[in-house]
Amino acid sequence: MWKVSTGEGVEVAVVDTGVSDTPSLQGRVTTEGIPQDLGYKATEDYDGHGTSMAELIAGTGADSSLKGLAPDAKIVPYRIAMDGFDNKSERAKAPDLAAVIRAIADSDVDIINMSFTTSIDHSAVRDAIDYAHSKGKLMFAGTGNDAETKNFIGYPAAYPYVIGIAASDESGAVGKFSEHGNYVDLAAPGLDVPTWCDETLRSYCVGQGTSMATAIASASAALVWSAHPDWTANQVLASLIDTAGRDWAKDDPSTYLGYGLIRPRKVLEDSDYNPGAADTDPLARENAAGVVDEEGNPATPATSAAPSTSPSTEPSGKDTAGGQTSAAAEPDASDDTTLWVALGAAAAVLVIGGGAVAVVRSRRRA
Template sequence: MKAEEMWKASTGKGVKVAVVDTGVNPDTPSLKGQVLTDEVPKEVSYKATEDYDGHGTSMAELIAGTGADGTLRGLAPDAKIVPYRVALTGLDKAEMQKAPHLAKVIRAIADSDVKIINMSFGGKIDLPDVREAMKYAHDKGKLMFAGTGNDAMETEFTGFPAAYPYVVGVAASDESGVVGEFSQHGNYVDLAAPGLDVPTWCDKTFRSYCTGEGTSMASAIASASAALVWSAHPDWTANQVLASLIDTAGRDWARDDPSTYLGYGLIRPRKVLENKDFNPGPADTDPLAKENFRGVVDESGKPVAASPSPSTEPSKGTETSDGDDQGDRASATASETDTSGNTTLWVALGAAAAALVIGGGAFAVIRSRRGA
């Protein structure tokens, strides 16, 4: 990704990213001044800045951390974070009941000036009101990313919200672009981003960083990548930002033949930023229309969003390094749910406080053709 080169063109300034997660701690050195706590609507603001296990804060830092005092520097360090806390695994029952419903949160974000919504969590249940909220957010011009899930070695399932129409499902790859063995696969995988050996806070005490793996971190990196592009091209629509990321994704297969494991390939925002005359395509054309509708129409002939089916093929990928699963969280609204995890963002964890950069990952190389 060569982040230091990208930062010469864009640092994410002017772009707000909603982090819907376990809450975001605005007081870590990396996030001081980065979290817009006053912009969370009161009706969905319950404990938004109280992160009960460190996951949401980690995602926020991967997106927009400043790297202050030797902490983690995000891929879009001048973007801003708007925090939201929803009921996810690890929250006790009493707190779950007080947490705002995901559909209500998404609608509130849709009515704000946030451009990007990051959802580093997932579950197996397709909730009609949440599906409708995602459509509402899309119609309001928001770009949404979610991790596809981390249970590919144990089970097959279609993960939501990544599988909802208009949500970009992000798989996790290593630094060479090979999909992680754990990364959930299926027709709802749209893009891939680094998701192995990624630094995140170890726990809610915020005393130290650990390394982990998962599609949560990959989702955060994808959101940050979109922030970089949107900052450089503020007049583009969400469709155009996404189209540019799809068109420039690293892959060794045809653009119109996406992978079950890596979608359209490994995200490479640098390829957009280095071309000042990049053509993002029509403002009102959904680059994922094929995935979102698949030719299904209702009685009146209007397109109907279809739920993707999980792949029936065995998981493929290279070995993943052992690490903390801190990056992934499951929706508490369903059992046997999964969340997403890591990214290989280059960060500084020392006195130097100089951000490293995501390196390599030029092409995604493990794939399987999608089914019809």
């Protein structure tokens, strides 16, 4: 794919725990255009999660570090307060999520990566998402990692115009933890993926979560948009939906994996690919229907004035306080080759090879 596109010319906003300066991200992170009141410590990661997502998207692989799927894309970091951020003083200084999304909407950013989830529907965030959509932004969010317990409706993935990303393994099966519902739109590798172990950024660990899947989906879109800079967000998304790997009818999406496993190679290998009309929303049916429960009835989410979000990452080893999870796991003394294998095991089949299809699916109501 990199013979056709490396993501050059595309900016991806990583709304997360901050993005630190690592060897892998040197020359890839820019704060240009971030409003001063929303950029507080944007380049200081208090958890390691945001930096991991940025590297999965645009890491260069320098100094035996992680190389991302779109290594020439640019990362624009925004640091918000997620669950587990215990410093009350710092939390108070973190920018408001709705304000962040609106600022990104008014910037040159093309893609918004939101590797976090909450069960609360925030009206201000919903309105900001609508505004970003009106500005032609492509938005990805993880569906969450609580499928084995409560499987709550995960926002912002469940908002209209946000592409909800599920996590799959190298065989194409959905991760047992990956939350499901009619707001799942696509799937990407999210198991056995390397991320930073913690905020010290000293070593990589093998983790899993819809966070990683979301980052890989954003990077996939960056590859396509870089190759076709004249396309709209609708056309980029339509191409990814059309070429997604699935063994079911395109008009009968899966509750677990949506329209299938993301495969940007299938778009990039066809120089004459037709993405359809620029103004046609490929998720118009889902966006009009809204979120429904397993019985097909409109869901009634909890509401709150103040966002509280969790990284959509399930660690291999430990849980953090309150049952929320971070990107932490047991340290792994991996060299560059091992990291490539760890990423390649998932990405080569689903993203690059494009040959796998889902093992588990369920017809969804929408």
